[in-house]
Amino acid sequence: MNIIETSQLTKYYGKNRGIINVNLKITEGEVFGFIGPNGAGKSTTIRTLLNFIHPTSGIAKIFGMDCTKESESIKKEIGYLPAEINYYDDMTVSDLLEYSSKFYEGDFDARTKELCNIFEVEKNKKIEELSSGNKKKTALVQALLHRPKLLILDEPTNGLDPLMQQKFFEVLKNENKNGTTIFFSSHILSEVQKMCSKVAIIREGKILKIETIDNLRASNYKKVTVEFDSAEMADEYKAEGMTSKKTRGSQAYFLYRGPVEKLVASLYRVKIKNLNIQEPELEEIFMHYYAKEEE
């Protein structure tokens, strides 16, 4: 069954573009990455799925139910983590978690306690006293406590320290193992690569590509900076899979596509002072896809 399905989903804010003809299919148990730069339409898509906003045209369905008409039933099984956490300033963390759990049927005390322990959430603190990281952690507990079938995460790691991110990913993997489908929206590629099996790339409101992570990685290139012993060496250096080479003095910058060990092996034969291999920025991957599209 498709957990999320949209067809030709379009949203305009007046004349401003939100999203245009977005088609997504997310099957049960999938961890689906939704990636794009800020302002590309990620949040618009999520807000439409959650019925915060109404689509201009097209259809969105979750669990086979219409997102506009059957939103209440859909939300019984959804956990949502917003990009920016805004909670009631008169509440303590435990007030908020209690309020949140009362919207669902069942007893979630033990589960809440467990999650609070994992994420080291201080339950007695007032919401307004929390740092943004701690707010995020509270929001995570809130999104997970009712054991939703679908998790919708909008920039989930924003504000979490690396250690907490690690824990978060572990919890997500565990939830996913138990059958939870995850919709993971982010502008950080490495994060999505770590978690997801499939990604949709969105730019300027349109889906550029839906691709498995394996394919994406294979077509992926690295940004390489090498500092050689001399300028001549920098000029002369060549390697298979190297493109867009530029030099400045003894430094060479180029893009590399292929196995990293081959590159390192070829550099091993010449004298180098420094080597820096970077993942390309998301923007650059888009440029890459854009260039492909226009061909």
Place this chain on the structure above:
Amino acid sequence: MLIFLRELKRNRKAFVIWILILAGFNAMMFAFFPSLSGEAQKIKDLMDVYPDSMKSAFGLDRLDMSTIMGFYGIENYLFIALLGSIYAMLLGAGILSKEESDGTIEFLLSKPVTRNKIVTGKALCVLFYILLFNIIMTSANFIFFEIFKKEAYSIKAFVLVSVGPLLLHLTFSAIGFFISMFIVKAKAIYPIAIGAVMGAYLISIVSSISEKAEALKYITPFKYVDASELIIEEKIRIVYLAIIFFVITASITASYVIYNKKDITI
């Protein structure tokens, strides 16, 4: 029910502050009655220098300051009606829009709850506090009337001067609720609520001072429940009741419709 209870708690503090201050003021003004009623004739002579239209605007021409009912109609009624209306409108205009201006609506809308239930829970909370406000004020008034009365007063008039402010408060809160569909910024709520209530009051004064502006009385709810009319004539005109009923029903119905259609982005 969940949202209603949550709102009761959230708005409790503001309610307690308003009711304490207004009930305190009310009691203080009653305390002046024994001394002022003895001087009623002097005050009346003093007031005679003012033009008749001015006196009628404040009900001085028809109400007798030496009776508890007349005194209440001139002194206390206005400020319960006026300040209570400001409270009611702030409450009505803020209760739903606060979720949007604070961004907490994202939390609420991600829960399994329809927008209708959100509107209902919030509207019921407004109704609850306005009723409680008026019940407390009326009970206090009854006690003060019994303490200070010199002769019997009309119970019918007492009921009317108690219902009058309630109708005003309901009207202003419903209008506030409706306005908050469009204006959600917390900063804008205060000037709008205070401006609307004071504006309506000023219009009611103008409409009684100037004969040319008499038609204005239909657009200001303060005129619908004018103290001297309630006390002397012991009735609220049907046409006014109908307008109040219409305004409240229309505001609330429109709020439901608009809120369901609204795009909520924070």
